[in-house]
Amino acid sequence: xxxxxxxxxxxxxxxGIVSPSSSIQSRKKLFLKSAEKLEEALGVEIxxxxxxxxxxxxxxxxxxxxxxxxxxMIADTEIKAVYFSIGxxxxxxxxxxxDFELIRKNPKIINGFSDATTIVNAVYAKTGLVGFLSNxxxxxxxxxxxxxxxxxxxxxxxxxxEKMEPNSEWKDxxxxxxxxSGWLSIKKGKTEGRIIGGSNKxxxxxxxxxxxxxxxxxxxxxxxxxxxxxxxxxxxxxxxIHGVFRKISGLLVGYCYLSDDPKIExxxxxxxxxxxxxxxxxxxxxxxxxxxxxxxxxxxLPIGAKMKMDAGKLELEIEERVAK
Numbered sequence: 001x002x003x004x005x006x007x008x009x010x011x012x013x014x015x016g017i018v019s020p021s022s023s024i025q026s027r028k029k030l031f032l033k034s035a036e037k038l039e040e041a042l043g044v045e046i047x048x049x050x051x052x053x054x055x056x057x058x059x060x061x062x063x064x065x066x067x068x069x070x071x072x073m074i075a076d077t078e079i080k081a082v083y084f085s086i087g088x089x090x091x092x093x094x095x096x097x098x099d100f101e102l103i104r105k106n107p108k109i110i111n112g113f114s115d116a117t118t119i120v121n122a123v124y125a126k127t128g129l130v131g132f133l134s135n136x137x138x139x140x141x142x143x144x145x146x147x148x149x150x151x152x153x154x155x156x157x158x159x160x161x162e163k164m165e166p167n168s169e170w171k172d173x174x175x176x177x178x179x180x181s182g183w184l185s186i187k188k189g190k191t192e193g194r195i196i197g198g199s200n201k202x203x204x205x206x207x208x209x210x211x212x213x214x215x216x217x218x219x220x221x222x223x224x225x226x227x228x229x230x231x232x233x234x235x236x237x238x239x240x241i242h243g244v245f246r247k248i249s250g251l252l253v254g255y256c257y258l259s260d261d262p263k264i265e266x267x268x269x270x271x272x273x274x275x276x277x278x279x280x281x282x283x284x285x286x287x288x289x290x291x292x293x294x295x296x297x298x299x300x301l302p303i304g305a306k307m308k309m310d311a312g313k314l315e316l317e318i319e320e321r322v323a324k
Contacts, residue, residue, distance in 0.1 A: 002128050013045070082109070120198070219309060232271075300322075
């Protein structure tokens with residue numbers, strides 16, 4: 001399938017915000033403030049989806065309502081990008097109803113966080129459109145976000161995100177104690193491939209479905225939220241027994257939030273040791289970086305774009321424009 005690169009953004013463009021998973025109704029004030037901060041930082045205009053602040057039990061609306069918001073934003077020629085407000089657990093509700101042909105005919109930047117892994121990877125698998133995983137909208141109303149904003153400008157506007165760089169001011173934004181100490185080579189080697197993955201819980205849902213992106217010649221990104229080391233071990237083993245490791249060309253492990261809680265038995269285990277055990281017998285390069293995950297400033301990760309990885313030199317390079 002041909003890869004589709006979405007049009008880049010310009011100052012003054014409109015970005016539509018929708019909530020395809022969890023409800024943000026109870027945090028409306030924070031998300032409105034966050035949208036204002038994003039408008040100022042990028043020089044864009046925010047347009048809210050009809051059901052963006054809705055609630056249907058644990059989701060922002062029924063599947064029909066959430067799909068209506070997404071399709072309206074995709075079809076509206078004045079909307080140049082679609083930003084998913086937050087993650088959650090129920091984006092999977094939307095896969096059977098997504099109009100992939102509408103998305104293919106109206107390519108634009110689609111960006112999300114966490115559970116948006118489900119939709120962004122599915123869209124790439126079904127249409128070839130490069131999509132994006134980065135930050136929850138709430139980041140911009142709560143924290144200094146210079147690194148995240150710089151990555152967005154390089155990816156979506158006139159510049160090009162080429163070499164991914166560490167955040168010199170990296171920190172867990174919740175000040176949770178952690179064992180992360182910077183980019184780490186888990187298994188040395190060079191590779192290249194198209195980026196897939198994201199939140200491990202969301203990505204695993206796609207395996208062996210029509211919405212799974214191609215695994216061959218791909219670099220898989222894996223990050224976890226509120227999982228201890230034994231749960232991460234199990235999640236990686238799921239990938240192994242599903243045959244994922246037989247096909248991918250590289251593995252990029254992101255920040256695993258709350259995986260170092262000393263109150264949980266076994267959490268003293270180093271992530272490098274764990275990953276090496278579960279991937280034993282495979283020779284693809286593996287890196288660990290902290291600029292992708294929960295409760296950190298995220299780099300913009302272009303799902304479907306071609307990337308070079310040198311796990312020995314700790315280098316990541318995007319080989320093509322991700323918005324043009």
